[in-house]
Amino acid sequence: MKRVLKGSGIVVLGIVALCVGLNLNSLDDGIQYLQDMFAYVPVSAQPLDPKGRFGFCEQFATLRNAQRAQFIVNFLEARGIAFQRLPIYDTKFDNIFAPFARRGNESESHQAASFTFVQDMVWRTIQAFVPYTIFSAHYDKVYDDPDYQGASDNSAAVCMLLVAAEELNRARPPRPVAILFTGQEEVGLVGARAFYDYATENNLQVADVLNFDNIGRAGLAARASGERSGYVFTIPLWGEFVYDGRKFSPASAYRQPDARLMQQLQRVGPIKLYDRMVAQSDGTYWQERGWNAVNLTSDNIYYLDETWHTYGDRVELLEQDNFQRALELVLGYARQEQ
Ligand SMILES: [Zn+2]
Structure with missing residues (x-):
């Protein structure tokens, strides 16, 4: 009897060790969660200051x-920031694209917000040769309803990038x-697809x-990216699974952000890497x-789970220093030598 117990104890320990061993990569993400x-x-x-820059x-x-x-x-036009409206197929929505590059001797006082024909030609020439760094955020929210705010998904990122646009327009980055x-x-991800098609057709280098x-x-955190969002872990002999806070499913293929890109970002500011908290986004x-x-989110995945696609995703829960951190990352990365 004793020997049987001892034997099964070893088997259980072995299985636990195997589970831990196979999930070493998932462990730190899970503990953080x-x-x-x-x-x-x-x-x-630290609620948003209504009179502050993100108010x-x-x-x-x-x-x-x-x-x-x-x-x-309206925000871009009011500040004289040039942009293009790029139709998203036959939907009634557009992607809005605002490129910035050093203006040289060009007058700073131009008022035209939408592209003129000449500006358009100049941009087409530039973008055929010089690859762009693009900072993106989706502006649509999942429930098109005034009571649903989608504060973290994705109002915050849009507001942060509008402030970034103002800064980049004022002091042009070197690239x-x-x-x-x-x-x-x-x-x-229909807007993402439309923009990819636009870039390909117009020879825009990214x-x-x-x-x-x-x-x-x-x-801030960088996330692995895949078709199925959630926490990925391994069950021995069975494979990888993903848990999205609501249900378990077999994990889809997922990718890590480029290691060199991560290094460059981390030179600007601290960013956690969640290699097993997969996100699906543009x-x-x-x-x-x-x-x-790379998909960048808040590093508090529990908070995101609590609010994601719920009416509880409200501005009262947002913290101003996260906006500031993201803004500094954008401006710091835009000004970094490559
Ligand atoms: Zn989103």
């Missing part, structure tokens, strides 16, 4: 999808960068893409197509 779960408080430690996000979050696109256009607001992300989705609280589509893209 549990820490965030126990530390979670459903109030913001307009309170209003932006209440807008419906068509109004959001209009808000972005071509662009800000891209996509629509129709929530209905299957160096890398930092795609912001689900920011607004705590620090960056996923571009990564699959071979672009050097």
